Amino acid sequence: MKGKSxxxxxxxxxxxxxxxxxxxxxxxxGMNILLSYFLQVVTDIAAGIDGSGSLKTVAIEVxxxxxxxxxxxxxxxxxxxxxxxxGVKQYKSRLFEGITMxxxxxxxxxxxxxxxxxxxxxxxxxxxxxxxxxxxxxxQIFIFIGxxxxxxxxxxxxxxxxxxxxLLPVIASVCTGNALVGLEKKVSEKNEGFLGLIxxxxxxxxxxxxxxxxxxxxxxxxxxxxxxxKAKRVRGTRRYIVSLIGGGxxxxxxxxxxxxxxxxxxxxxxxxxxxxxxxxNLMNFVIQPVAQLPGIFAKKKAAYALIQKMxxxxxxxxxxxxxxxxxxxxEGIKLNNLSFGYEEGNNVINGLSYxxxxxxxxxxxxxxxCGKSTMFQLMLAGMDNYSGQIMYDNNELKSISPESLYETxxxxxxxxxxxxxxxxxxxxxxxxxxxxEVDRVIKLSGLEELIEKKGEDYLCGENGNGxxxxxxxxxxxxxxxxxxxxxxxxxxxxxxxxxxxxxKVINAILKLKDMTRIVITHDLDEASLKQYDSIITLKxxxxxxxxxxxxxxxxxxxxxxxxxxxx
Numbered sequence: 001m002k003g004k005s006x007x008x009x010x011x012x013x014x015x016x017x018x019x020x021x022x023x024x025x026x027x028x029x030g031m032n033i034l035l036s037y038f039l040q041v042v043t044d045i046a047a048g049i050d051g052s053g054s055l056k057t058v059a060i061e062v063x064x065x066x067x068x069x070x071x072x073x074x075x076x077x078x079x080x081x082x083x084x085x086x087g088v089k090q091y092k093s094r095l096f097e098g099i100t101m102x103x104x105x106x107x108x109x110x111x112x113x114x115x116x117x118x119x120x121x122x123x124x125x126x127x128x129x130x131x132x133x134x135x136x137x138x139x140q141i142f143i144f145i146g147x148x149x150x151x152x153x154x155x156x157x158x159x160x161x162x163x164x165x166x167l168l169p170v171i172a173s174v175c176t177g178n179a180l181v182g183l184e185k186k187v188s189e190k191n192e193g194f195l196g197l198i199x200x201x202x203x204x205x206x207x208x209x210x211x212x213x214x215x216x217x218x219x220x221x222x223x224x225x226x227x228x229x230k231a232k233r234v235r236g237t238r239r240y241i242v243s244l245i246g247g248g249x250x251x252x253x254x255x256x257x258x259x260x261x262x263x264x265x266x267x268x269x270x271x272x273x274x275x276x277x278x279x280x281n282l283m284n285f286v287i288q289p290v291a292q293l294p295g296i297f298a299k300k301k302a303a304y305a306l307i308q309k310m311x312x313x314x315x316x317x318x319x320x321x322x323x324x325x326x327x328x329x330x331e332g333i334k335l336n337n338l339s340f341g342y343e344e345g346n347n348v349i350n351g352l353s354y355x356x357x358x359x360x361x362x363x364x365x366x367x368x369x370c371g372k373s374t375m376f377q378l379m380l381a382g383m384d385n386y387s388g389q390i391m392y393d394n395n396e397l398k399s400i401s402p403e404s405l406y407e408t409x410x411x412x413x414x415x416x417x418x419x420x421x422x423x424x425x426x427x428x429x430x431x432x433x434x435x436x437e438v439d440r441v442i443k444l445s446g447l448e449e450l451i452e453k454k455g456e457d458y459l460c461g462e463n464g465n466g467x468x469x470x471x472x473x474x475x476x477x478x479x480x481x482x483x484x485x486x487x488x489x490x491x492x493x494x495x496x497x498x499x500x501x502x503x504k505v506i507n508a509i510l511k512l513k514d515m516t517r518i519v520i521t522h523d524l525d526e527a528s529l530k531q532y533d534s535i536i537t538l539k540x541x542x543x544x545x546x547x548x549x550x551x552x553x554x555x556x557x558x559x560x561x562x563x564x565x566x567x
Contacts, residue, residue, distance in 0.1 A: 004094060005311065006091060006094055006095060006098070006307050006310060006311050006314075007304075007307055007311075009087070009090040009091040009093070009094040009095075010087035010088075010090065010091055010130075010131055011087070012090060014083055014086050014087050014090070017079050017082055017083040017086065018083050018134070020075070020079045021075075021076055021079035021080040021082075021083050021135065022135060022138055022139075024072050024073075024075045024076035024079060024080075025076050025080065025135055025138075025139050026138070026139060026142050027072045027076075028069060028072055028073055028076055029139050029142055029143045029146070030142075030146060031065055031068065031069050031072075032143070032285070033143060033146045033147055033150060033282070033285055034065065035062075035065075035281075036147075036150070036278045036281040036282045036285075037150065037278060038058055038061070038062055039274070039277055039278055039281055040154075040272070040274035040275050040277060040278035041058055041274060042055070042058055042274070043272075043273055043274035043277050043278075044272050044273065044274035044275075045058070045274075047272070047273045047274065049272050049273075049274065080132075080135060084127060084131050084132055087131050088123065088126075088127050088131060091123070091126070092119060092123060095118060095119065095310060095314065096119070098310075098314030099115055099314055101314070102314060114192045114196075114313065115313075116192075116195050116199070117188060117191045117192045117195050118306075118310050118313075121188070121191045121195075122188055122191075122306045122310075125184065125188075125302075125303050125306060126303045126306055126307060128299075128303075129296075129299035129300055129302065129303035130300055130303035130304055130307065133296050133299065133300045133303075136292070136296050137293065137296055137297070137300070140288065140289035140292060140293050140296070141289065141293075143285045143288070143289060144285065144286055144289040144290070146285070147282045147283075147285035147286050148162075148163075148286060150278075150282060151279060151282055151286070154275055154278065154279070155264070155270060155271060155275065155279070157264070157269070158257065158260060158261050158264060158271065158279055161256065161257060161260050162253060162256075162257050162279070162283060162286055163286075165252060165253035165256045165257065166253045166286065166287060166290045180235070180238055180239065180242070180295075180298040180299060180301075180302050181298070181301050181302045181305055183231070183234060183235040183238055183302070184235065184299075184302030184303070184305065184306065185302070185305055185306070185309070186231045186234075186235075187228070187231045187232055187235050188306055188309070190224075190227050190228040190231045190232075191228060193224055193227075193228075194224045194225060194227075194228045197220065197221060197224050198221070201217055201221065239295070242294065242295045242298065243291075243295060253283060253286070253287050253290075254280065254283045254284075254287060257279055257280065257283050258276070258279075258280050261275075261276045261279050261280070262276065325395045325399040325400045325401065325404070326395070326400070326401070326404045327392050327395070327400045327401075327404040327405045327407070327408040327409070328392060328393045328395070328408070328486075329358055329392060329393060329408060329486040329487055329516060330358065330393055331358060331393050331394075332355055332356050332357045332358045332393070332516070333355070333356040333379070333390070333391065333392055333487070333516070334353075334354075334355045334356075334389070334390075334391040335352055335353055335354045335355075335375075335379075335388070335389070335390055335391075336353055336388050336389040336390075336391065337351050337352075337353055337387075337388040337389070338351070338352040338353070338375075338378065338386060338387070338388035338389070338390060339351055339352070339386060339387045339388055339541075340374060340378055340383065340385070340386040340387070347541055348371045348374045348541050349371045349374055349375060349378070349386070349541040350371075350540065350541040350542050351388070351542065352371075352375065352388075352541065352542060352543060353388075353543070354536065354543055354546070356516055356518060357516070357533075358486075358516055359513075359514055359515065359516055360516060360517075360533040360534065361509075361510055361516075361517040361518075361519070361531070361532045361533050361534075362516075362517065362518045362519065362532060362533065362534050362535070362536055363519050363521055363529060363532040363534075363535045363536065364518060364519065364520045364521070364536045364538065365520075365521060365522075365524065365535060365536070365537055365538070365559065365562060366537055366538035366539055366562070367539070367562070370538040370539055370540060370541065371538055371540075371541040372491075372520045372538055373491055373492075373520065374541075375538075376411075376489050376491050376518075376520065378390060378397075379397070379409075379489065380405070380409060380411065380489065381397055381400075381402060381405055384397075384398055392405075392408070407483070407485075408485060408486050408487060409485060409486075409487045409488075409489060410479065410480030410483055410485035410487070410488050410489070411480075411488075411489045411490070411491065412473060412476040412477065412480065412488065412489070412490045412491070412493045412509075413476075413490075413491045413492070413493060414491065414492045414493055416464065416472040416473055416475065416476045416493075417463070417464075418460050418461075418463060418464025418467065418472050418475060419460065419464075420459060420460060420461055420462045420463075421459065421460065422456060422457045422458060422459060422460070423447070423450070423451065423454070423455075423456050423457070423458050423460060423475070424438065424456040424457065426460055426464075426475050426479075427441065427442070427447075427475055427478045427479060427482060428482065429479065433482060437482060438482065440481075441477075441478040441481040441482045442478060444477075444478075444481055444508070444511075444512065445474045445475075445477040445478040445481060445508055446474050446477075446504065446508045447471075447474050447475070447478055450467075450471050450474070470502075470504060470505055473493055473505045474505065474508065476493070477505070477508055477509060477512075480515075481512065485515065486515060486516060487515070487516045487517075487518070488509065488512070488515055488516070488517045488518070489518050490509060490517065490518070490519040490520065490521075491520045492520055492521070492522060493505065493519075499523075499525075502523055502525075503525065503527070503528060506519070506521075506523075506525075506528045506531075507528070507531075510528075510531045510532070519532075524562060524563050524566040524567070526549070526563075529549045530548075530549045530550075532548070532549070533548070534546055534547060534548060535547065535548065535549060535552055535559065537552070537557075537558055537559045537562070539558055544557070544558050545557050545558055545559050
């Protein structure tokens with residue numbers, strides 16, 4: 001998304017609609033101003049002022065104007081809505097594109113609820129206060145200038161009085177409105193926090209129930225909810241103050257002009273009764289922009305701050321552009337003196353060296369916290385602040401493009417993400433593949449029984465709640481096979497499965513050919529472990545043993561201790 005700003009998304013292939021809608025809006029507002037002129041003419045005719053014209057002529061002109069307003073108003077409404085909906089759609093599309101371009105490591109350190117908030121709560125604010133306000137700003141300025149032009153044409157003295165009346169409240173409103181920027185951002189941040197907490201609560205619902213922590217969690221949610229509503233209340237109060245100042249300006253200016261105009265009329269200073277009524281009516285078109293524009297500008301500025309916030313959040317590090325090498329596994333993968341720590345001076349991986357040969361299967365075992373999952377994340381470019389080397393054939397991982405890496409490597413994790421779509425779409429990830437290829441991976445992954453029972457078009461439910469854990473894992477295997485991945489990383493994929501289902505999934509993985517398979521497992525089942533070409537035993541971020549099952553058992557080392565305890 002380099003070179004494309006979120007702000008520009010509203011305008012791409014959308015400028016013509018904006019121009020048409022804006023012209024139609026301005027014609028509508030121009031006719032509204034003309035109504036004030038017709039009010040003067042009708043009043044002067046009724047008052048018997050000479051040269052005021054014919055009431056019949058005025059009636060015909062006003063009737064023609066109303067018909068025109070109906071046609072132009074319809075065009076304005078349709079084109080304006082089309083511009084807004086198209087712009088917002090393009091904005092959301094570009095925002096989501098930016099999110100998908102972020103690397104795995106970026107998401108690991110972020111609260112993803114900010115994206116949920118940006119695509120739901122924030123978008124409503126942006127649509128109303130940033131996109132739609134483009135019309136409001138231009139039309140308000142237009143009616144202000146149009147009304148003043150007609151007023152000065154009629155009587156410049158009274159026009160100067162009107163301008164003087166509204167000048168001071170304008171300055172006060174602008175100064176007050178600036179505070180909305182920070183308040184709008186604060187509401188957005190509180191929204192993110194509340195959404196994040198709700199997401200965590202729903203995902204951990206079973207844990208909450210098992211520990212009977214409902215009351216504690218409710219207090220946490222209530223506190224976050226109260227903070228959100230307080231922020232919204234403070235923002236609403238400030239909005240009211242800004243609006244109140246504008247309303248005060250409206251009332252004072254209108255009354256002031258009416259009194260001065262009445263004095264000029266009584267003293268024969270060129271003001272007719274009709275002109276006085278026209279001025280009072282035109283004051284609405286002068287005061288309305290004065291009262292509303294400061295608030296509109298403040299809201300627009302606050303909404304733009306939300307866009308800028310997301311612009312910064314989805315910004316992709318330019319260093320990623322330097323990673324251009326392709327990822328191949330014609331020979332294998334080498335870890336050379338690899339070290340890494342989440343905190344400085346506290347390494348999780350310590351000088352780890354190993355060579356994974358092409359097409360072989362490896363089990364990675366060890367106690368919790370020994371660095372198994374961290375090693376996987378490093379191999380997936382999840383973090384790049386490691387020392388040592390991760391070599392895919394002759395290319396160091398830091399020089400390999402993320403796109404090429406993800407094309408070569410597939411992962412299966414304990415929590416498999418399944419869309420609420422058909423089994424076939426979940427296997428193909430909504431891409432087109434030859435039926436023969438899909439049928440092949442269905443067979444190899446052991447999904448034939450499920451397909452025969454439910455069919456390829458069976459909807460899996462939200463996050464796959466219509467499937468068992470084993471069935472979801474098999475879908476993961478099928479995805480990897482369909483992509484012809486050269487490396488399969490399996491991280492505790494069977495941890496939540498029963499023994500029988502776990503064995504079936506592992507057996508399906510181990511039967512795969514022409515693919516390097518590295519499996520983190522907590523299940524030290526003898527029958528399964530004997531099928532691996534090598535077992536790697538980690539302890540404190542180091543490889544303390546490796547070899548096939550029989551060798552490690554005979555050595556009676558650390559692996560033997562783990563296996564004995566598990567048995």
